[in-house]
Amino acid sequence: MSISNTIVVDGKVWKFGDDINTDFMAPSFSKGMEWEQAKKTILHIHEGFTEGVAEGDVIVAGANFGCGSSRQQAPANLKMLGIGCVVAESFGRIFFRNAVAIALPVMACPGISEAFNEGDDLQLDFEKSLVKNVTQGTEMQGALMPEDLLKIVRAGGVMAVLKEEAAA
Amino acid sequence: MGMTMAEKILASHSGRESVSPGEYVTAEIDVMMGNDITFADACRNLVDIGLTSFADPDKVVVCNDHRIPAMTARDAELQTRLREYAAQFGVKYFYDAGVGIEHTVLPEKGHAHPGHLIIGADSHTTTYGALAAAATGMGASELAYSMYKGSNWFQVPETINFVLEGDLAAGVSSKDVMLALLGKHTADKAQYMSIEFTGSGAAAMSVEARMTMSNIGVEMGAKFAMFAADDKTIAYLATRTDAKIEHFGPDADAVYVETHHMDCANLEPQVAFPHNPDNVKSISEVGDVPVQQAFIGSCTNSRTEDLERAAVILRGRKVAPGTRLLVIPSSQEVMMNVTKSGVLNDLVQAGAMIAPPGCGPCGGGSTGVLGAGENGIASTNRNFKGRMGSPDAFNHLASPETVAASAIEGKIADPRKYLN
Numbered sequence: 001m002s003i004s005n006t007i008v009v010d011g012k013v014w015k016f017g018d019d020i021n022t023d024f025m026a027p028s029f030s031k032g033m034e035w036e037q038a039k040k041t042i043l044h045i046h047e048g049f050t051e052g053v054a055e056g057d058v059i060v061a062g063a064n065f066g067c068g069s070s071r072q073q074a075p076a077n078l079k080m081l082g083i084g085c086v087v088a089e090s091f092g093r094i095f096f097r098n099a100v101a102i103a104l105p106v107m108a109c110p111g112i113s114e115a116f117n118e119g120d121d122l123q124l125d126f127e128k129s130l131v132k133n134v135t136q137g138t139e140m141q142g143a144l145m146p147e148d149l150l151k152i153v154r155a156g157g158v159m160a161v162l163k164e165e166a167a168a
Numbered sequence: 169m170g171m172t173m174a175e176k177i178l179a180s181h182s183g184r185e186s187v188s189p190g191e192y193v194t195a196e197i198d199v200m201m202g203n204d205i206t207f208a209d210a211c212r213n214l215v216d217i218g219l220t221s222f223a224d225p226d227k228v229v230v231c232n233d234h235r236i237p238a239m240t241a242r243d244a245e246l247q248t249r250l251r252e253y254a255a256q257f258g259v260k261y262f263y264d265a266g267v268g269i270e271h272t273v274l275p276e277k278g279h280a281h282p283g284h285l286i287i288g289a290d291s292h293t294t295t296y297g298a299l300a301a302a303a304t305g306m307g308a309s310e311l312a313y314s315m316y317k318g319s320n321w322f323q324v325p326e327t328i329n330f331v332l333e334g335d336l337a338a339g340v341s342s343k344d345v346m347l348a349l350l351g352k353h354t355a356d357k358a359q360y361m362s363i364e365f366t367g368s369g370a371a372a373m374s375v376e377a378r379m380t381m382s383n384i385g386v387e388m389g390a391k392f393a394m395f396a397a398d399d400k401t402i403a404y405l406a407t408r409t410d411a412k413i414e415h416f417g418p419d420a421d422a423v424y425v426e427t428h429h430m431d432c433a434n435l436e437p438q439v440a441f442p443h444n445p446d447n448v449k450s451i452s453e454v455g456d457v458p459v460q461q462a463f464i465g466s467c468t469n470s471r472t473e474d475l476e477r478a479a480v481i482l483r484g485r486k487v488a489p490g491t492r493l494l495v496i497p498s499s500q501e502v503m504m505n506v507t508k509s510g511v512l513n514d515l516v517q518a519g520a521m522i523a524p525p526g527c528g529p530c531g532g533g534s535t536g537v538l539g540a541g542e543n544g545i546a547s548t549n550r551n552f553k554g555r556m557g558s559p560d561a562f563n564h565l566a567s568p569e570t571v572a573a574s575a576i577e578g579k580i581a582d583p584r585k586y587l588n
């Protein structure tokens with residue numbers, strides 16, 4: 001289970017703008033598709049993303065990332081694509097909760113959009129909320145996540161927390 | 169120091185005297201709602217780790233509303249799972265296909281009360297804020313967690329106060345007020361915050377009109393979108409629950425992070441353009457926009473009063489050739505009301521297609537989606553690219569009156585000219 005107290009993510013950046021909604025991450029028109037086909041609809045609004053995204057890549061986004069519906073498939077789809085983390089100016093609150101609930105590392109960091117170009121190498125020390133632009137040699141401090149929420153991510157999500165509790 | 173409604177509710181549900189914005193609390197939840205998209209997933213998550221009961225099944229409400237009637241065998245089978253899980257976990261309040269959309273049904277059936285803390289695995293759970301409940305959306309895993317534990321973590325939000333003043337003109341409704349607020353303040357203005365709608369304009373609104381506002385509150389990012397409970401709230405719930413319903417509001421010295429005033433008296437009908445609810449124009453700035461489909465439906469704007477107001481526009485008139493009008497009453501109760509009153513007859517006479525109570529095409533799940541290149545106008549809450557059908561369609565949001573007027577003209581139209 002747990003990834004001890006050091007969740008570190010390192011990956012190539014895909015950049016997105018403001019107000020990227022959950023319908024873009026889990027479109028209703030992909031309902032019923034097999035994964036191989038459905039995954040090509042995820043974040044289809046960014047040219048080149050669906051063809052180019054690789055396991056371990058990360059997302060840097062503008063304000064209000066994940067606004068919209070409560071569908072947990074939105075962060076779950078990003079996780080299934082292999083996205084290592086999302087660092088955004090700010091998040092839609094349900095998306096943020098859902099990401100924590102399924103243990104996708106997410107961090108709010110005002111100014112992040114300016115600090116990265118697409119393709120840069122990003123390194124995130126999730127526990128310290130410290131994000132590095134390895135390509136440009138810069139570093140930024142994001143909002144610290146409260147310990148109770150960190151615990152959920154460390155455990156692997158809320159269902160893993162419940163499972164541990166039930167076993168105890 | 170005084171508390172806002174959100175603070176009062178989170179304090180009382182976490183056994184505290186008081187709470188302040190930014191604090192995290194673990195709070196007991198009064199009502200937990202799941203639907204045909206989320207409830208079965210939540211239950212499967214529990215069963216997978218060997219958990220087969222809820223803390224209190226009578227606090228769980230389940231609605232089958234998004235993909236009804238089933239269009240594919242797969243949808244029908246998913247709904248079978250839904251019924252099986254509801255039975256397995258002992259859910260008494262299970263509203264199956266046809267009863268209506270969750271956010272119309274929970275208030276109608278008396279599940280949402282002033283002072284309640286409610287979660288739903290659906291973003292528009294904010295709707296119950298119209299009844300002074302602190303109600304918010306979560307995902308399926310968190311629904312599972314909440315149903316099993318009966319509680320969950322909450323961060324106490326800051327509260328933003330929208331003071332509404334002045335009477336709305338004829339043909340202008342609470343939908344227009346909310347779209348205007350969205351256009352002015354944008355889609356993340358209330359991110360993580362609780363909204364309180366106050367002032368004489370809020371007091372003047374009917375409970376149904378308030379539900380429209382609270383529903384779209386989430387398009388501004390809000391966690392809760394609340395009205396104080398007044399005599400109208402008490403009257404609305406009087407026949408719907410045995411519980412004693414009382415006035416409930418913020419303390420007089422509650423602290424708001426921001427306060428904004430809005431004059432409703434001079435407001436025109438509003439239209440949100442593709443592809444975001446905050447891309448809003450006044451009707452006089454719209455120009456010539458032909459529409460192939462006009463849709464009156466959804467948890468935002470398809471209650472009894474909404475259909476009555478649309479019928480006033482459509483009565484004795486016809487839908488334009490080349491345009492289709494789809495009307496989906498949001499619940500069985502609404503369907504019965506408009507059947508009895510003759511409103512349904514007016515709509516059908518005008519050329520409307522009527523579909524059974526449910527979400528319909530709103531979330532792209534059922535009948536009435538848009539094709540590539542088509543323009544739509546809908547009384548719904550989101551016009552995200554690709555949400556209601558093709559990603560190459562163009563959807564607009566407006567009030568039921570404006571949708572009705574647009575159906576008559578075959579292009580986006582001002583409803584006020586049909587009122588005299």
Ligand code: SF4
Pocket residue numbers: 234269270271290292465466467468526527530531548549
């Ligand atoms: S009517 Fe639309 S917004 Fe409302 S619950 Fe259904 S799909 Fe969601």
